Amino acid sequence: MxxxxxxxxxxxxxxxxxxxxxxxxxxxxxxxxxxxxxxxxxxxxxxxxxxxxxxxxxxxxxxxxxxxxxxxxxxxxxxxxxxxxxxxxxxxxxxxxxxxxxxxxxxxxxxxxxxxxxxxxxxxxxxxxxxxxxxxxxxxxxxxxxxxxxxxxxxxxxxxDQQTDPVRTFEPYERFGVFNDKIDAHIGFVGARIEDGRLIVGIELEEFDTRRIDVSVSQLLFGVERQTYKEALRRTAALPLPLSEEEAVDD
Known part of the structure; x- marks a missing residue:
């Protein structure tokens, strides 16, 4: 058809x-x-x-x-x-x-x-x-x-034929295959650590230009692995929210 x-x-x-x-x-x-x-x-x-x-x-x-x-x-x-x-x-x-x-x-x-x-x-x-x-x-x-x-x-x-803006686009990651390959080939990670349950990693754009990425587990999973996010959601559904600092002090 x-x-x-x-x-x-x-x-x-x-x-x-x-x-x-x-x-x-x-x-x-x-x-x-x-x-x-x-x-x-x-x-x-x-x-x-x-x-x-x-x-x-x-x-x-x-x-x-x-x-x-x-x-x-x-x-x-x-x-x-x-x-x-x-x-x-x-x-x-x-x-x-x-x-x-x-x-x-x-x-x-x-x-x-x-x-x-x-x-x-x-x-x-x-x-x-x-x-x-x-x-x-x-x-x-x-x-x-x-x-x-x-x-x-x-x-x-x-x-x-247009160069779309990756910040605003509704297109999936796969749409930018050639650009993704170039970034992966020329841009690298600079160290990584876990701090207060968050992943802290550096992205080296050039020798003296390193950007810091600070991401939580939920942000990482929601952005790149939705199926694992869904499974994590299922496993934590019955668990309580963690206490805030003020609530912990009061207790």
């Missing part, structure tokens, strides 16, 4: 942690397989989810796009076109409002709307030829999905 929408499939496999995107993808597959027009709305919804995912990933928290004077998503209920424009802008794919790509963006909704209007007229035009209407409906569904797939493919390719 993904042969018809390979870009949507690739985007959703990349963003497995975006739950709303995954639910919408399941709806798209289900409705298209059943031959229902619901897949048309699902295709538009999945494009909107894709745009929102990219906006959330790429937005600048110091200067969020929603708060800018010319923001396309300034209203309480931005349209699909608004979200698409915001994603395109954060991907730095347009220079200004006169960029020809803006025209392409604005025509996406027009295409899906006019296909629907054409279908509404198909009944009387075909003089009761239900077979024609059925084929037209099938082509409409395919066209809507292909159009969404094309735009998502364009956005996804542009995003993969």
């Amino acid at each position: 993904s042969d018809l929408y390979p870009n949507i499939d690739a985007f959703c496999r990349h963003w497995t942690n975006a739950s709303m995107l995954q639910h919408t993808y399941e709806a798209l597959e289900r409705e298209f397989k059943a031959g229902n027009d619901g897949c048309i709305d699902a295709a538009k919804s999945i494009l909107e989810c894709a745009c929102k995912t990219l906006v959330e990933e790429l937005d600048d928290p110091i200067n969020p796009i929603r708060e800018r004077s010319d923001s396309p998503i300034k209203s309480d209920n931005p349209s699909l076109g608004n979200w698409l424009t915001a994603a395109i802008r954060l991907l730095n794919l347009v220079d200004d409002r006169t960029d020809p790509l803006n025209k392409v963006i604005s025509q996406y909704n027009t295409l899906t709307v006019e296909l629907g209007n054409f279908r509404k007229k198909a009944g009387p035009l075909s003089h009761g030829k239900l077979g024609f209407v059925s084929r037209l409906s099938e082509h409409h569904r395919r066209m809507a999905i292909i159009a969404a797939d094309t735009v998502i493919g364009f956005l996804h390719d542009a995003y993969l």
